[in-house]
Amino acid sequence: MERVFATLDDYSAMIEELGGADQRRAVLTSATRDAANGAEFTQQVAERYQLDARAIAGEQEAQLSFLGATSGRDPGDGEQIVVVDIGGGSTELIIGHGRTVGFHVSTQLGVVRQSERHIAHDPPTADELEQLGAEIDDVLSAAVPNAEREHVKTIIAVAGTATSMAAIDLELEPYDPEAVHGYRVSLERCREIAARMASMPEAERREVAGLHPDRAPTILAGTQILVHVIEAFGLDGVEVSEHDILYGVALDAAFNS
Numbered sequence: 001m002e003r004v005f006a007t008l009d010d011y012s013a014m015i016e017e018l019g020g021a022d023q024r025r026a027v028l029t030s031a032t033r034d035a036a037n038g039a040e041f042t043q044q045v046a047e048r049y050q051l052d053a054r055a056i057a058g059e060q061e062a063q064l065s066f067l068g069a070t071s072g073r074d075p076g077d078g079e080q081i082v083v084v085d086i087g088g089g090s091t092e093l094i095i096g097h098g099r100t101v102g103f104h105v106s107t108q109l110g111v112v113r114q115s116e117r118h119i120a121h122d123p124p125t126a127d128e129l130e131q132l133g134a135e136i137d138d139v140l141s142a143a144v145p146n147a148e149r150e151h152v153k154t155i156i157a158v159a160g161t162a163t164s165m166a167a168i169d170l171e172l173e174p175y176d177p178e179a180v181h182g183y184r185v186s187l188e189r190c191r192e193i194a195a196r197m198a199s200m201p202e203a204e205r206r207e208v209a210g211l212h213p214d215r216a217p218t219i220l221a222g223t224q225i226l227v228h229v230i231e232a233f234g235l236d237g238v239e240v241s242e243h244d245i246l247y248g249v250a251l252d253a254a255f256n257s
Helices: 002-017 030-034 038-049 058-069 111-118 126-143 160-170 187-199 219-232 245-255
Strands: 025-028 052-055 080-086 091-097 100-107 152-158 184-186 237-240
Touching (some): 002 038, 025 030, 025 245, 030 038, 038 052, 058 080, 058 100, 058 152, 058 245, 080 160, 091 219, 100 126, 111 219, 126 219, 160 184, 160 237
Parallel strands (some): 025 052, 080 152, 152 237
Antiparallel strands (some): 080 091, 184 237
C-alpha cells in the first residue's frame, strides 16, 4: 500500500504541474479485488488524491485492456486477436475482434508468483525451468479452450515483460516507447531471449541493454510465460504495445465524458 501511495504522490504532483485535469480516474484491478481490505484501500486512494478511484470487475478490466491494446487498429477489422497482459500475480488473456471482447480469462500465472514457486537457484537449474514450463503449459491448456485459440491470428502483448522483450531485442539504451510500440518480436527471438535470461545470474541480467534493472529478478519467468503463450496459440511472433489498460481508461473517459 505504501508503495502505491508513494507512486500516487508523484502522479499527483505531475497532474498539478501540468495544470490539473478535468477527469482524474484511477482503476484498481485484481490485487485490490482479491485483498481483504480492498474496499478500504480504494476509499483511501480516492480521498487522499481526489481521484475517481474504482475497483473494477474482471470483465471491465478485460474490456479496457483490449480497448487500449487494439486502439490503433481498424475497428472494422474482423481478425481475431488475443491481448496478453503478464503481471506479477496473474496473466490475462483477452480474445476478440474490432472493439468487442468475446472471451477472457485471468490465470494464476505471474512473473512474481512463478519466480517464487519455481526459481530457487541463480541462475535456475534445468529442472526448475522444466517445471516452470510444464506448469505454464498446464495452466494455459486448462484456461483457454482449443475452440478459442484456433481462430486467433495475432497476439498483442502489453505490460513490462513484453515491452522489455522488445527493448532487449532492440538493445535500447535509453528506453524508447515509440520504438517499442508496435514492434514485432518473432517466436524464435523470444525463445533466444528467454534462454539468454535463463543462462545468466540476476547480477548479469541487471546489465542487459534494454532491461530495467528492477525487472531483472522476474524477467526470466516473464519471458518463459510469453514464449509458452505464443506457442499455445500456434503463432510465430508477438506484437508489443505500449497501450494497455491505462490507455483504455483514457479512451473510455474521452468517449463517455
